[in-house]
Amino acid sequence: RIGTPDILIGNGGGPPPGVATRFDPALWQAQAAKMLLPTMTLTDAFLPAMRERRFGRIIMVSSTSVVEPIPGLVLSNALRAALANWGRTLAREVARDGVTVNTLMPGRFDTARARALTEARAKDGLSVEDVRRRDIETIPAGRFGTPEEFGAVAAFLASPRAAYVTGTLIPVDGGLLG
Numbered sequence: 001r002i003g004t005p006d007i008l009i010g011n012g013g014g015p016p017p018g019v020a021t022r023f024d025p026a027l028w029q030a031q032a033a034k035m036l037l038p039t040m041t042l043t044d045a046f047l048p049a050m051r052e053r054r055f056g057r058i059i060m061v062s063s064t065s066v067v068e069p070i071p072g073l074v075l076s077n078a079l080r081a082a083l084a085n086w087g088r089t090l091a092r093e094v095a096r097d098g099v100t101v102n103t104l105m106p107g108r109f110d111t112a113r114a115r116a117l118t119e120a121r122a123k124d125g126l127s128v129e130d131v132r133r134r135d136i137e138t139i140p141a142g143r144f145g146t147p148e149e150f151g152a153v154a155a156f157l158a159s160p161r162a163a164y165v166t167g168t169l170i171p172v173d174g175g176l177l178g
Helices: 025-035 036-051 075-096 111-120 127-137 147-160
Strands: 006-010 056-061 098-105 169-171
Touching: 006 036, 006 147, 006 169, 025 075, 036 075, 036 098, 036 169, 056 075, 056 147, 075 098, 098 147, 111 127, 147 169
Parallel strands: 006 056, 056 098, 098 169
Antiparallel strands: none
């Protein structure tokens, strides 16, 4: 028994790379089930108790691709945007019950997925380090983010101090979306 959670953080893995001109219905269905349903199902399970207690925090971890699509990641771009908009809709439905719903949009962080995507993009005479350097050059902060920086924003959103912050898409991206 896990009790009655006050905070739900939804963070799913990313789907495989792909382009919009190569549509595979089975892949889209499988990835939609993987990326959308877990957060929606857990929210459905925990939301009634949050509303009854008049306190709850639902935080979805997405990507800056919700606002600015990333080339070669059509599944991720589309499905993350769908989840973010579902969250914004939910936020409007439950705000008066003391439940907030927000989406964090991380930019470039040094994660296993980011490293794998960098390796996949290293071609045409560019090394992994060249691709990484080019990525860093696009970030106004001049570096990748740290887990601690991301966690600090999530911790704030999970706190009572964030009671008036709901239905938002919050970039944690070193100024990338600017």
